[in-house]
Amino acid sequence: MLRDPVSRYLSEWKHVQRGATWKTSLHMCDGRSPTPDELPTCYPGDDWSGVSLREFMDCSYNLANNRQVRMLADLSLVGCYNLTFMNESERNTILLQSAKNNLKNMAFFGLTEFQRKTQFLFERTFNLKFISPFTQFNITRASNVEINEGARQHIEELNFLDVQLYEYAKDLFQQRYHHTKQLEHQRDRQKRREERRLQREHRAHRWPKGNGASEGAVTEDYNSQVTPRDVYQKAFHCCLAAEGLTYDRGCAEETPPPCVG
Numbered sequence: 001m002l003r004d005p006v007s008r009y010l011s012e013w014k015h016v017q018r019g020a021t022w023k024t025s026l027h028m029c030d031g032r033s034p035t036p037d038e039l040p041t042c043y044p045g046d047d048w049s050g051v052s053l054r055e056f057m058d059c060s061y062n063l064a065n066n067r068q069v070r071m072l073a074d075l076s077l078v079g080c081y082n083l084t085f086m087n088e089s090e091r092n093t094i095l096l097q098s099a100k101n102n103l104k105n106m107a108f109f110g111l112t113e114f115q116r117k118t119q120f121l122f123e124r125t126f127n128l129k130f131i132s133p134f135t136q137f138n139i140t141r142a143s144n145v146e147i148n149e150g151a152r153q154h155i156e157e158l159n160f161l162d163v164q165l166y167e168y169a170k171d172l173f174q175q176r177y178h179h180t181k182q183l184e185h186q187r188d189r190q191k192r193r194e195e196r197r198l199q200r201e202h203r204a205h206r207w208p209k210g211n212g213a214s215e216g217a218v219t220e221d222y223n224s225q226v227t228p229r230d231v232y233q234k235a236f237h238c239c240l241a242a243e244g245l246t247y248d249r250g251c252a253e254e255t256p257p258p259c260v261g
Helices: 005-017 055-058 067-072 088-104 115-126 149-158 158-208 220-225 228-242
Strands: none
Touching: 005 067, 005 149, 005 158, 005 228, 067 088, 067 115, 067 158, 115 158, 149 158, 149 228
């Protein structure tokens, strides 16, 4: 999950202000942890409780800076935490590109600011269904922090790699969302067409159309309704026709039965 860099930075500051630390994190890279010179601490005591935002921003080696890029990128490409491995500009370019590549190659990622769309992509990607819909909370500890425009700009400068990554992530996220939506609409249309086709076949099976061989044939139901009186009348007219008294077209192509009396 990625988050707006300014909101994420403020959230981490409030977290640290309450006494949180990452002392147990080993920061392993290429099989080793960084030396104290490679990764110095921002505070001398056990934690950084009560730190002000200004103090938090003033620590140049604060791991809160560009945290999302650093956690997504392959640090071994830039010598891990050894800042003397290459110049800063080259290091930043490689880190940002590595983070983008790794994000693009992930089957799924979400954005904190788009909870419902994140849920949709997760469910469609992994063919799973959450019991309850995700809830978008717009009120967070970070959102309750009031900062001036100068402080906001300074945070963006400290996290300039995260800002670029987040813009890339939003664009990629929206592309995946709309593509998945389009595929779902296509599947729904195909499903409806298939359902209509099956319904037509079902109706055709229940009421089959007559073919040329059966047209004009007397049905079984009709024969069952023919009475002896009908048979007698037809035989009588055939006899008259045989005697030359009348012409009965119904008997014209039949061999007339012998007349009696």
